[in-house]
Each structure stands twice: as C-alpha cells, then as structure tokens.
Amino acid sequence: MTEINYAQLLQLAMPEVIVVATALIVMAIDLLALRKFPTHLRFSVAATLASLGCAGAILRIVLAPAQANILDGTLIANPVTHLVQVALLVLTIFTLLITVDSTFTEHVGEFVLLILVATAGMMFLVGSQDLLVIFISLELLSLSLYILAAFSKRSAQSWEAALKYFLFGGMSAAFLLFGFSLLYGLSNSTSLTHLAAAIHGPSLNPLLAIAIVTTAIGLGFKIAAAPFHFWAPDVYQGAPAPSAAFIASGSKVASFFIFFQVMALGFGGADGTASFPHIVRGWIPVLALMATLSMLLGNLVAIRQSSLRRLLAYSAIAHAGYMLLAIIAHTQQSLAALLYYVVTYALATLGAFAVIAVVEQQKGSDQLSNFDGLSRQAPVLSFSLAIFILSLAGIPPLAGFFGKFYLFVTVLASTPKPADLVWLVVLAIAMSAVSLYYYLRVLKRVYVTPLAAESREFHSPILSQILLLVLAGAVVLLGCAPQLLLKWVLAAVSASGL
C-alpha cells in the first residue's frame, strides 16, 4: 500500500474543487443577497458567476496540465481526461447560458448549484479508472440529474419524468453495482487494469458473463441505448429545457467516455467478436446487440413523433447506437472518433434544446405544429435549428457528417479483416438514411409550411440568438475544418496510450 499524498491529491482535483467552490459561492450569493430581485436578474448573475467558475477550471486544466496516476487509477490525469473535462466544462457553460431566460423556477441558486455539482461528478467520473470511484461519481451525477429533471415544480410532466428517471436509474445503478461486486470478487481489486489482468483467459467464466451483462445494462442506461432507453423520451419531454439539454449533452459525453474505458480497459481480456456469423462470446456481442437495437428502434420510432423533444430523444437513442460501434471497435482511433462524434453531437443537441427553450416560452409547447412557419418569424433561430438538425442527420459540411464518416472508417479499420464489422456499418449507414426523413420533417415545418394567419408577435431574446449563432458556427466550423478538433483529440489519445 503506497502512502497517500494528500497535497498532491488536492492539487490534482483542483479543477473539480474550483467547480464545487463556485457552486457554493453562487448559492450563497443568490440566497443571501438576491432573493428579492426578479428571476431574470438572479439567473443572469448566477449563470455568469458559474460560467466564470467553469472558465476558471478550464484555465486551471489548460495552464497547469498535470500527469498523474494515483493509487492504481483512483484518480487519473492525462491528456485525454483533460480534453474530456474541458469539453464537459464548455458544454456546462453553454447550458448555464441557456438558463438565463428561463422562468420555470424561483430556486435559482439551487438549480445552478446542482448543475455544477453534476459537472464535478462528471469530471471525477472521467478522471478515474477505479470501479468504486466510477460508481460514486456516477451516482453524484445521476442524483443531481434526477433533481434537475424534476425542477419544474409546477409541471406534473416534469415530476413524472423525474420519477421515472429515478426509478429506472436506481434499478440500473443496482445492476451496475452488482456487476462491479462480481468483478471485485473475480479480480480482488477495484482497479480496471488489475481487473483486465485477472480476467484474461481463453474461456469465459459464467460469473464474468453475468458481470459483463449487468455492467453493460448499468452503463447502457446512462447513454440511453435500447433496450434500456425507456426513461429518455419522458425525461427529454418533461424536464425543463436547460436540464434536458444538460442530460442530453454533457452527461452523454461523460457516460460514453467511461463506457469506453470500462469496456476497453476493464474487460480487455474478454472481448469476443461480433463478426457475423462467427460470433465469439464476450462483451462485444452484447454491445453489438445493443447497438443494433438502438439504431433500429431509435430511428424507426422517431418517425412517428409529433413533439420535437421526443423526436430528439429517439434520435439520441439512434445516435447512441452509432456511437456504441466505436466502443465495439475499441482502438485508439475509434476512441478519437467517439470523442469527436460525441462532442459535436452534444453541441448540436444543446443548440436544438436552446431553440426549443425559446419556442416553448413564446408558444407554450414543443409540438411540431408550433414550429410551423418559424423561418418567417425568427430567421436566426430557424437557421441555427436547421444547422443543428442537419448536423444530426449527418449532412456535410456539418460536424455530424465528419463524425459519422470518421467513426465508420475507424470501425471498419479496427479488425484485421474489414469485412468483420461491415454489417454493423452498413446497418448504421442505412439507418441514417432513414433518419433524414424525420429530420427533414422538422425542417419542413420550419421552412415550408406557411405561417398561421393569426400568429402572434415572436420575440427571440438577443442572448439566445448570439448563443445559437455561436453554437451553429461551431458546428459548421468543426464540419468544414475537422482538423481543428481532431488534431487535439488524436494527440491526446496517443499521448495517453489508451
């Protein structure tokens, strides 16, 4: 047992400490000084302060990048974790800026506090390769998210969604914990690297098989992969817009990253293959099944949706299916592809929710009919929504297209014979052709359908417009010049030697 150096521990966790400290300061200021002021002002102050805190944490990570591995992976800092943490913080800042114009609650301080605590949870989550720390950070994240989903107290839908999220989440956490406990029994260690060494062997231990399945269930729930997706449509629809945006973007980035790590590092010796029809048992066939179901179910059910939030939920399930392919490939390249994909996906989803937030405030709901003729009322909003939706659909030159292209390339290149995984890639590309149909239906409402004659004045807040243009600009830029982000991702991945 090595001696623990607490000073070093604190220093490594400094970015997280900054975020948590900011959370407490924001809540204190809001509750002590601003209680009597209008909600808008309180949200503005709280969001600004919190964003500054996040920016501080980013600066800390960028300016003093530490490389360390404490206690066999309990706390890890390397270029990849830094990259993901910075991405998470940036997404948090965008989420905070979306909240500024919201009116769903008077508990401003608590709301911002929860977002920041969830962010700290995500940062710990990506900075660890230890089963216990992973589980605890995941719970910190999840518990904050449950409350965030329920935050709109006046809306019964928000309650219902949160309750559903909580019940399903509790179940999946139990599965995850059960799997982790089996893994501990098998390897006598909670570290992912020790685990990989312990389970390495020619045959699959039945206990290990159970552990693989339960772990996949627990993590599959977090990324909303079918068949563990039941919470997603309700939460996406019921939660307040900023919460839903946060659940759909930041938490997805963190969960996918940790899913990749657990599978690629922890189960390194029990891969199996999914090359049809010679399937070998292991975790890969399990994930291949989840990916197939997610792609089929997400895309086919999304066609029938009449609410934009539910449509985005099912499209999220479909995207989870595509991204699972990168985990199945589990090479350095595919980790880079996954990170590129999930970050650009998160940007586009966040943007779409920002548009939904404005439209809901003006028109009352996110029904697709409320988007009829939007391009004549709010050209900036519509234009950015078009960019986000088309990026999700994978139309070049937007970021989503390059993400898909690179992802599929790395998946095919991951096996010695490209034909092994080709059936998954073909399915993914075919399904993304299906997805164009429902994405275009949204844009048809916005651009083609004539504006209803008695429609009221539409007011889009300036801040939202600027924010949307920034996000849309980022999506276009990352699509036209993928090298900007890809360069960092590739360098970080190869430097960390995952």
Next chain:
Amino acid sequence: MLAWTIYISFLGAAGLLLLPKGSVAFARILALLTAVAGFAVALVAFVHHRTGEMQTITRVPWIPSLGIEYHLAADGISLTLVLLTGIIAITGILFSWNIEERTKEFFAFYLLLIGAVYGVFLSYDLFLLFVFYEIVIIPKYFLIAIWGSTRREYGAMKLALYSFVGSAMVLVGLIAAYVVAGAKTTSLHDLAQFPFSLHFQMLAFPLVFVGFAILAGLWPLHTWAPTGHVAAPTAASMLLAGVVMKLGAYGCLRVAMVLFPLGLGPWGFHVFGLGSWRDVFALLAVIGIIYGALVALVQKDFKFVIGYSSVSHMGFILLGLMTLNQIGLSGAVLQMYSHGILAGLLFAVVGRMVYARTHTRELALLGPMNLNKVIPFAAVTFVIAGMAGMGLPGFSGFVAELMILIGVWRAYPLLALFVGIGIVIGVVYIWRAMQKAFFSEARVESAPHQPPLPPISFPERLGAIILIGASVLVGIYPQMLLNIVIPALNSPLFAGLRQGSWQ
C-alpha cells in the same frame, strides 16, 4: 481560377440571405450576376484548357490525419459539365424572373445548389466529391417543397430520400475502398491505382454504381424523377433534369467505373443470358429508354411527358457508359451536355411559358387554347426543342445519340435494335405532345371567356435563345467538346477501364 465558380456561387447565396426584406428586383439581379460571373469563369477556363487532360486547380491538405485533401481538378469531362452548369444556371434564373414569393430565399437555395454542383464536377478527392454531392440534396428539397406545384411535398421528400439512399450506398462503397486501401488517402488518382481484389470490386462496383445511378434515373429506381420534375418549380426542374441527373451519371463514370474497373468484367457464369454487371446495367438502361418513352406516350400531363422523356434520355447516357468503347463513352458525355440543355429548354417551355400562364398542364385543356396563335414563341421553341430532342441533325442530340448508337452497335448489336425502337417512340411522343398542346383544333367559343395571356417576356426569350444556341453550336461543331472529352477518356485515370474490355 476555376475554383471560383464554386466560391462565387456560395458567396452569392450568402449575399442574398443578407439582403434586407423586400428587395425583390435587386435579389434577381444579384442572382443573375452571380450566375453570369460563374459562367464567365467556366468559359474562360474552357477556352484556355485545350488538352483535355486532368489539371489541378487547387490542392491543399484538408484533414491530414486521414489523408484527405482539398483537391480540385478539371479535365475535359468535368469542363464540359461545368460549362453546362453555367449555362443552365443563367437560363434557370432568367426563367424564374416571375418568382415573387420569398425571392431572396429562392435564389439563395438555387445558388447553393449550383455551387455544390460545380463542386462535384471539380472535385478530385473522393471525400470532397461526396461532401459536395450531399450538399446538393438539401437545397433541392426546399426548392421543390416551398416553390413547387402538384404534390410538391411528396415529390420533394421522395426525391430527397432517393438521393440520400443512393448516397448512402456510395458512402458504404467509398468507406470500404478507403479502408481496404489502407486508410491513407481519399485521392481519386491514388485509389484508382490501388489493386483492389477482384472479389472486392465485384461487390463494390454495383453498390457504388447503383448508388450514383439512382440519381441518373436508372430504371427501375427512376420513380423519383417524374414526380420530382413535375412537382418542382421551373428553374428547379431545369436544374434537376439539366445538371443534377448528370451528377449521377458523372459519378458512375468518374467514381464507380474508374475505381472498380474489374467489377465490369465477366462473372464467369450466366444468369438469364447476363454474364456481368455490365450486361445487367446495359439491359436496365435499354429498358429505361423504351419504358420512359412508352410511358411518355400516354401521359395526360404535359410536364410528365417531359419528365419521362428525361428517364428515356438518361438511359442513353447509362447505355453509352456500358458500351466501354471510346465512341460510346464520349457519346455519353456529349449526351450529358445535350440532354442537360434540351431538357432545360423543354421544362422551361412547359413550366414557365405555358403553365405559368395557363395554370394547367392537362394536354386536353391546353389544346383548345389555341396556343400556337396566342404564344407563338413558346410553340416555336417547343418545336425546335422537340426536334433537337428527337435527334434532328444540326442539334447536339443528333451527334450524341448517333455516337452512342454506334458504340452500342459494336458492343451489343442486339440492343442497338431496341435503342432504335426507343428513338422512334421518342419521335412519336414529342409529336403527340406538340400536336395536342399547341396545334390541336381551336374551339372558338371557349376562347373569349379567358383573359388574354401575358406575352412572352424578354428574359424568357433570352433564355430560350441561349439554350437553343448552345445546342446548335455543339450540333454543328461537336469537335468543340469532343476535342477535350476524348483526350480525357484516354488519360491515365481511365487506364483501368481501357485494360478491361475497352474496344
């Protein structure tokens, strides 16, 4: 220099979106100027480029980690099609002078589409080519869905989905080729030289070829074309039939056939007398020629006649590609140009000159209107365009179809007979449409009830004259294009094809 055709169009589109509300006249003029500038650039390049061989325009690393380059290059084939795009772009705007609703957006989408089409024709990197190829889909959808007519939303969605399915097939093929070749480069030149295994080519060739051929109206995947053409506003029909369908044919030639030449070779066994993918696609092309012509023969809607005639004419192009001899292939490229011009002209007459005035396209209703007296210019234009389409000597269609026919005669003597039948039916359906729409017996009693139709405007006359001129010029002096097309086909890029079964 030639790269500016793309940038000018995109800049024009962006400029249009930034115009203040209500500046309709200015928007039109800006769009026209943009299209003229693009055409001027293309024309200058065309005049300067006399060898027909591949010349790089721009080449910079784009995504170095994946070996993807921003590489634009032009040879005789691309130049021919770039020139066609320029002509269609200008005349399309002239024929949309009457768009009053959301004018800015219309021309912005229009120029976006044009820019992307230029991009496809000039790309020499497969990734780049695919990017431009997919950009085309979205403006196409909106042009039809917003400004179209008959069942526009259905037609637009069908068109978008067919295109996207096609490009998904192409994407699978391209990713597979890229990975098999070591994931180091997407340059067409390098990949064309990579020795893909015979087995791989036999699988990849039909995938990519059909993916592109969907957009070229290959029977039986052509059904998007008539509905899409009919639903589209005039300028969009002109673009669709004029250049977008050519994108598909160009992709078949430039990507599928160049990358996977062995895929055209014999399977080693016969199914229903067909021994290779080449036989299969040649047969489908001939079915397309005859089927399109026969269906055009019985249409009641004037625009559907032209829509199905496009399917028939595109069959010639695909058949020309499958002849795999020099005369057939160069005939196919010539037919791409010729059909682009003539289909544009026919759609302009039907959509703009007739339908925008009479508000009906029913041949039975058009007859009594006595159109050859009321709008004689439209009648004359249609007669000329129809003649040119049938293959009257002196027009581009004649040279192109003759060359294809000779090529087919050498490669598939039996099929040449059916092509002949297709040409004859072509004469009949044009004649029938002409007769019914313009020259049927006028019923005097119905005429006075109708307000007089507005006369043919100046932009329309100008557009028609440009298109007829473009066809006649090539009809009289086909060497103008052939001088650069044939060297392009003889360039090293097509070496793989020539070593195969080139005759």
